[in-house]
Amino acid sequence: MPMLLEVxxxxxxxxxxxxxxxxxxxxxxxxxxxxxxxxxxxxxxxLRALCQMAVRTTGTIRIGGERADGRPTERIVRLxxxxxxxxxxTFLALSTEENLRLGAYGRRDRAGxxxxxxxxxxxxxxxRERSGQQAGTLSGGEQQMLAIGRALMSRPRLxxxxxxxxxxxxLVVRDIFEIMRRINAEQGVSILLVExxxxxxxxxxxxxxxxxxxxxxxxxxxQEVRGNDAVRRVYLGG
Ligand code: ATP
Numbered sequence: 001m002p003m004l005l006e007v008x009x010x011x012x013x014x015x016x017x018x019x020x021x022x023x024x025x026x027x028x029x030x031x032x033x034x035x036x037x038x039x040x041x042x043x044x045x046x047l048r049a050l051c052q053m054a055v056r057t058t059g060t061i062r063i064g065g066e067r068a069d070g071r072p073t074e075r076i077v078r079l080x081x082x083x084x085x086x087x088x089x090t091f092l093a094l095s096t097e098e099n100l101r102l103g104a105y106g107r108r109d110r111a112g113x114x115x116x117x118x119x120x121x122x123x124x125x126x127x128r129e130r131s132g133q134q135a136g137t138l139s140g141g142e143q144q145m146l147a148i149g150r151a152l153m154s155r156p157r158l159x160x161x162x163x164x165x166x167x168x169x170x171l172v173v174r175d176i177f178e179i180m181r182r183i184n185a186e187q188g189v190s191i192l193l194v195e196x197x198x199x200x201x202x203x204x205x206x207x208x209x210x211x212x213x214x215x216x217x218x219x220x221x222x223q224e225v226r227g228n229d230a231v232r233r234v235y236l237g238g
Contacts, residue, residue, distance in 0.1 A: 003062075004029040004158055004190050005050075010059035010069075012042075012049040019045045021214045022059070027207070029064075029157070032184050032191045034201035034222075036235060037211035043194040044086055046211070047160045050192075051076045051083045064157065074106070080157035086166065086194075088147040092136030096127050099135050099146055103153030112155070119187075120149040123179050141172035148176070152183070158190045159183075165197050173197075177204055198235035202226060 005027040012020035019042050027033045035043050049057045053073050061069040063079040090099050100120060104113045121128035124145040130138060135146060144164055151159055164180070165173040181204055183189050195201035202208065202222040210218035210231065218228060225231050
């Protein structure tokens with residue numbers, strides 16, 4: 001399978017504060033990759049750097065073989081990347097449907113957009129029921145569904161998901177992860193998942209990167225990572 005994402009020597013800084021120190025990672029098309037690490041390790045910054053958002057970067061980023069580093073964020077969206085930021089980034093004053101429509105911003109294929117509305121409502125029936133409701137009044141789980149649904153409306157090849165489980169009840173998290181698994185299997189959308197809950201991430205991922213202080217310190221399959229003593233101690237509680 002071809003490489004969907006190839007990153008080499010990625011550095012990132014907020015002003016004078018350097019946060020990423022030469023990250024390398026790659027993802028095969030169709031894969032689910034988990035990015036784990038302690039608070040402040042630089043996971044969120046890595047996702048921001050990949051879409052060239054809010055952070056200054058150097059290094060090489062290739063998406064589907066095309067250089068993406070130094071390109072404007074809209075260009076990266078057109079290369080097939082959709083970012084679901086931490087805090088979800090939904091427009092709270094707009095309705096569910098308006099938020100989804102914004103996800104399709106810039107697309108001219110009306111029939112395709114209509115299909116994608118159906119697809120998103122198919123995955124998240126709750127969003128259809130609440131299509132006219134103001135996003136700010138949705139439950140936390142519904143808002144996370146909306147954030148993922150909005151990202152899907154750009155028909156991405158690669159979804160960057162920042163802590164989708166954050167602040168949600170375990171049953172809601174289970175449902176959302178099951179839907180992410182289906183989106184990956186049925187639509188072939190690749191997922192780069194930042195997740196505090198390592199056990200959950202290892203269940204869904206086929207490749208795992210572990211970050212510490214702005215560097216990748218371990219890469220392997222979930223089995224390999226589970227077998228690592230330090231990982232078991234720090235991230236898996238035992
Ligand atoms: P968490 O799990 O706590 O979200 P993380 O691994 O996602 O952590 P980042 O959010 O990428 O880590 O943060 C990495 C470092 O960059 C931290 O030291 C953080 O304080 C710093 N940082 C993040 N955003 C900014 C910003 N906008 N301006 C300055 N520093 C920032």
